[in-house]
Amino acid sequence: MxxxxxxxxxxxxxxxxxxxxxxxxxxxxxxxxxxxxxxxxxxxxxxxxxxxxxxxxxxxxxxxxxxxxxxxxxxxxxxxxxxxxxxxxxxxxxxxxxxxxxxxxxxxxxxxxxxxxxxxxxxxxxxxxxxxxxxxxxxxxxxxxxxxxNDQLSLLRLTLLMEAFPRIKAIGVVADDSWAGEQFKELETAFRKQHPKVRLELLTANKASDLDAVFRKAASPSIGALYYPPSAIAYFEEATLIARTVALRKPAMHSTQGEVQRGALMAYSQDTSxxxxxxxxxxxxxxxxxxxxxIPVERPRRFVLSIRAQYDLGGAKIAPAVVSRADLVVP
Incomplete structure (x- = not known):
């Protein structure tokens, strides 16, 4: 250029x-x-x-x-x-x-x-x-x-997802190779210590054309919920990911408040305003x-739990204790 x-x-x-x-x-x-x-x-x-x-x-x-x-x-x-x-x-x-x-x-x-x-x-x-x-x-x-x-909230997001839907047995983690290579193994190890009976399954997508395969796997009854860490695919394909997740009628945890405002179920995020x-x-x-x-490097000082009130989960409900802790409830 x-x-x-x-x-x-x-x-x-x-x-x-x-x-x-x-x-x-x-x-x-x-x-x-x-x-x-x-x-x-x-x-x-x-x-x-x-x-x-x-x-x-x-x-x-x-x-x-x-x-x-x-x-x-x-x-x-x-x-x-x-x-x-x-x-x-x-x-x-x-x-x-x-x-x-x-x-x-x-x-x-x-x-x-x-x-x-x-x-x-x-x-x-x-x-x-x-x-x-x-x-x-x-x-x-x-x-x-x-x-x-530098986002280090994945384990806490997954813990919140488990508290919101305690019957989940497997969570699909949708991310690109870059994020997965740097963080998935460490996250999986830490998560297993807290939730030994719950499985994390990595669903890799690096571009839009990879998403059909991802959502075929995500539709499996064995996957009870999805997690979208802050990776490039979550940023560039946000609208598609939200729309296809809504269509699945499965719980999902996202990484930014904006995603909830634009249709996602829930997110735990750094306040980057x-x-x-x-x-x-x-x-x-x-x-x-x-x-x-x-001059000291600045870092986020505030974190926000966002939840969408109107969301079709096929009869499932977010645990009231988690809803009561939300900083933002989107109608």
């Missing part, structure tokens, strides 16, 4: 359709430092992450009026970086005042080798240590901080002179 940089002045006004400014990068006299949000859309106006960060930044930009707000578009995967995108990353990162905002682990990994003296602020659902963004010891040797949403405000706060602190590596 050919990289394109879009810049809007972050001084009292946010332009949701920023103009192309590649020529500004090529100007040797450019002295204004940049806050660059990394994304794969053609322009900032087409990227919800850029829009949400820009809105949060607008409320804070008076505290850092020296920087331009920018959108740098390119491939998310490091192996696919083209020469133009890499050049612009390097050119921006040569200025120690530049700040990159990476809304995913993939973008953060792409930027990290080219970071130079600039700073990086990330948000990721993946393990930031496993992806090289943080050191295992907790020490940070680069100018990096961010928001870690703080993410873009937190990213903007971290950028502001760096802009004001704090080294990124000295």
């Amino acid at each position: 050919s990289a394109a940089l879009f810049i809007a002045l972050a001084v009292g006004l946010f332009d949701p359709c920023p103009a192309s400014a590649t020529e500004v990068l090529n100007n040797d006299e450019r002295t204004t430092p940049t806050i660059a949000i990394l994304g794969s859309a053609a322009a900032g106006k087409e990227d919800p992450s850029y829009q949400r960060f820009a809105k949060a930044w607008l409320a804070r930009s008076s505290g850092c009026s020296s920087h331009h707000l920018a959108y740098l578009s390119g491939p998310e995967i490091q192996a696919q970086l083209d020469a133009d995108f890499s050049r612009q990353l390097r050119q921006l990162s040569s200025d120690p005042r530049s700040i990159f905002v990476a809304p995913t682990a993939a973008f953060a990994e792409s930027a990290l080798p080219l970071l130079g003296p600039a700073s990086l602020v990330f948000a990721t659902y993946a393990d930031p240590v496993a992806h090289g963004l943080l050191e295992p010891s907790g020490a940070r040797h680069r100018h990096v901080t961010g928001v870690s949403l 703080f993410v873009f405000d937190a990213l903007a706060d971290l950028v502001l602190r760096i802009c004001r002179g704090e080294p990124a590596e000295t």
Whole structure:
């Protein structure tokens, strides 16, 4: 993908359709430092992450009026970086005042080798240590901080599912190979210790065309419920998964509040509503002179049990004790 940089002045006004400014990068006299949000859309106006960060930044930009707000578009995967995108990353990162905002682990990994003296602020659902963004010891040797949403709630979600439907004998876990390779075996071992008579069955799907086979297995009477951990397939095929699960009339535990609001039965989730405000706060602190590596990584502080009241389970009911603990009941 050919990289394109879009810049809007972050001084009292946010332009949701920023103009192309590649020529500004090529100007040797450019002295204004940049806050660059990394994304794969053609322009900032087409990227919800850029829009949400820009809105949060607008409320804070008076505290850092020296920087331009920018959108740098390119491939998310490091192996696919083209020469133009890499050049612009390097050119921006040569200025120690530049700040990159990476809304995913993939973008953060792409930027990290080219970071130079600039700073990086990330948000990721993946393990930031496993992806090289943080050191295992907790020490940070680069100018990096961010928001870690590394989800460790699968065992608790399954426990809640068992409390809600205590007669379940087997749970189908629908996930892609990436999530399964990293987490399923460990989850299965921990779950078996708590529920030795209940079986977890991995139902793997990496793309939409895999779902027919998954739901043929899920329809088996031996599978009493389904669990959708926060994997790529759950994100990209959310609507299909919800619709087909509703048609099965079987209990299912999801991983986000939004899934319940859009038709799913129940979810236990991290409250991620703080993410873009937190990213903007971290950028502001760096802009004001704090080294990124000295700023603590932000993590979720609130968790939400969401339940849909009207849901056809063929006569089965969620245990009243679980319903009474819900933070959100969707009509």
